[in-house]
Amino acid sequence: MIIRFLTQQDVAEHDKITSQAFSYSCRIGDPESVLPCEKVLGAFDDDNTTLFADLEIHERKCNYDGGILTCAAVGGVAAKPEHRGKGAVKALFRHLFDRGNYDISILYPFSEAYYRKLGYERVGSALCANVPFSELSAIKRNQDVRLYEGDDTAMLLDIYNRCARNDNLSFVRENAEAFPADPYYTERFTYIWKNNSYATISVDRDRSTVYVHEICFDSCASMLGIVGFLRNYEGNQRNVCFEKLPENTPILHYIRDLKNCEITVHNTGSARILNMENVLKAHRYPSGEGAFTLRVCDEVYHAAYAENGVTVEKDGKYEPDAILDTGTASKLLLCGFADVSYIPGLVIRNPASDFFNLFPPKVSFFTDGF
Secondary structure (H helix, E strand, O other): OEEEEOOHHHHHHHHHHHHHHHOOOOOOOOOOOOOOOOEEEEEEOOOOOOEEEEEEEEEEEEEEOOEEEEEEEEEEEEEOHHHOOOOHHHHHHHHHHHHOOOOEEEEOOOOHHHHHOOOOEEEEEEEEEEEEHHHHOOOOOOOOEEEOOOOOHHHHHHHHHHHHOOOEOOEOOOOOOOOOOOHHHHOOEEEEEOOOEEEEEEEEOOOOEEEEEEEEOOOHHHHHHHHHHHHHHOOOOOEEEEEEEEOOOHHHHHOOOHHHOEEEEEEEEEEEEOOHHHHHHHOOOOOOOEEEEEEEOOEEEEEEEEOOEEEEEEOOOOOOOEEEOHHHHHHHHHHOOOOHHHOOOEEEOOOOOHHHHOOOOOOEOOOOOO
């Protein structure tokens, strides 16, 4: 089996595997067909001609404790039905893990159990809140917004990236592809409130609902401002559905009666640490100094932190305070635990270690598509 990145010459093979795996209609040999992104990793037969499986690698940057981690966002994982179960997909991921040169990887799993075997673990949840407009009567209506039509991109990116720094693992946005610049065609409208918050919405008249696909704010005033604008739809629509909210969203505090709302929790995605040393160095430690030692699979990491920074040694001479598998380490370091004694996949060797007080729960929230 040969593992390599696809080129444009492989686009017909990629189209075949996409059509077979996802039941997409396509015309093989279409001269306008292109690869879905810059990096598509494929597993070929020994003749380097027939594609067994492939996956897309979208390079992103993620916010983490006030800093930035490099991320391989994995999508489009596909294998031809006649080649499934032969190790092609696992070989692709092994290549990514060993040679990818990223700090972490994120994906939206079709099956958490399947990707848990590859070291990915659930690291974030989001709320979907379907709220009758009448339950938002505590928030005053206002009209202090302007519609985005492609001319306020820098402002939108500034608002988003300023807010996203507070949401662990959220992507840094460097372009406006997430914001519909032609709302009259897409039927998705982004309204900006006083340069401090925004909401991207659409309206379903049959369901009498305003769908809020994304809402972004960084203060109580900017939250009340943009939600107050949404109340202007109340005369025509019955409900507003916030599709993706952090679990700790302050919007819930302004709902008059939660029992009249439909609120569900769903997984936002799974992640795996690829460079343990970089993640340990990027973590925000408390003031003072301390040290701990982890064994993750067969690797031992000794971390020491002080006011002047963090050092990490990869050295088996240290006795581990805790032993973790890759998925458990990823979940613990990336989103934290309130009580480590309940963590599956963790063996505590030294309960007095600083380690068990250093990774409290983090607000993890990432929803960007790729």
